[in-house]
Amino acid sequence: MNNLTSTIISEFNNNHFKEIYALADSSFKANVAESDILSLLNSAATLGKIKKYELAIAEDGNHTYRLYFDNKSLFLDISLAFDSTSFSRFGLRPYKLPPVLGRTDFLHENPIKTNLDSTIQKAAKDYMENKNVAGLSIGVFTNNEMYIYNFGETQKGNGTLPTENTIYEIGSVTKVFTGILLANAVVEGKVKLDDDIRKYLPGIYPNLEYQGRPVTLVQLSNHTSGLPFTVKLPDTKEDAFSPFVNFNDDMLFKILNSVKLDTVPGVQKNYSNLGTAILGQILAKIYGQSYEQLLTTYILKPYGMKQTKIILSKKEKRKMSTGYDMEGKETKYWYNKLAESAGGIHSTVSDMLLFVKKQMSDVDNATNFSHQPTFGDKQEGVGLNWDIYTTKKGYLRLAHDGGTDGF
Incomplete structure (x- = not known):
């Protein structure tokens, strides 16, 4: 050493x-x-x-x-x-633990009759070889058709294949839902993208600007706010996104007062869970509803996503796949109120296919607005929480990945 x-x-x-x-x-x-x-x-x-x-x-x-x-x-x-x-x-x-390879046999119902079936089977085999993982659900939307493939088990050793209704944590994919909610607020005339975020926050925050440039709503969504990735609670020094934190408005006030910007907002992209979390809090205050109520009203009901939730009931928790960390250790059900809009959604492969379909066809004004670059351009940029990229063949790609400790 x-x-x-x-x-x-x-x-x-x-x-x-x-x-x-x-x-x-x-x-x-x-x-x-x-x-x-x-x-x-x-x-x-x-x-x-x-x-x-x-x-x-x-x-x-x-x-x-x-x-x-x-x-x-x-x-x-x-x-x-x-x-x-x-x-x-x-x-x-x-830290990524090298996969523990060796699994050669796993549950699946893939008929392996088409080129798509074969492509999916190969990808699933590469993933399922790792003994530290339990199962996998894959959804494909192409030519206006949906295809679902399930592999492995919902919990190691239980012999139960996942289904289209198995619930997973989707992590930071939640952020694109928050981007659509911001787009909806703009379309409805409730906010403007370049609004100073302090307009919607109780209290005075002279620290939420740098060289006279304030943090704006759009910068919370495209990760150019200058806010840190995450933050500790000023009083306890505990991670504000810990599942053990019982978050409240007083904590938000203290967190926002503790932040120190060191760059001009809107100039540089630095991924921030905190930024999207604050955006969710602001949208909830503007509408006078909880974040989950906003999701239900503006996305889940219109899209027909009946199995997507923030907080799960006991019955819904029984439909959840068990999560495992990189070392193959079982993880617990995770919830943190501050993190709802940054990574708190639970969903199923069938519901997420409905979400993907809406992004690719029958696009409404708010959804389309969320796809437009707000930093960079269509060659490489960011929309309202969407990563935007144009491939060498000229295809426009909208994407966002996500993960939690167990998913």
């Missing part, structure tokens, strides 16, 4: 993030802004203190360490500079 790494770990655990940046060599500092590293470290700090760390890979001055937090791990990638007392490369990324 080199002294530089030990110093970085110590400084991190003492929240001395500027001191970590100071350990970079001149070439690193010339290419990477201090604010970028501080943002990265602040996001990692929401996981708590580093409990222990171990060297995973060492090659020619390049080192990768596994950092252990309370419930998660991260990879730290660093390259030592010539003098070995500074670094020329620094990065943090999610």
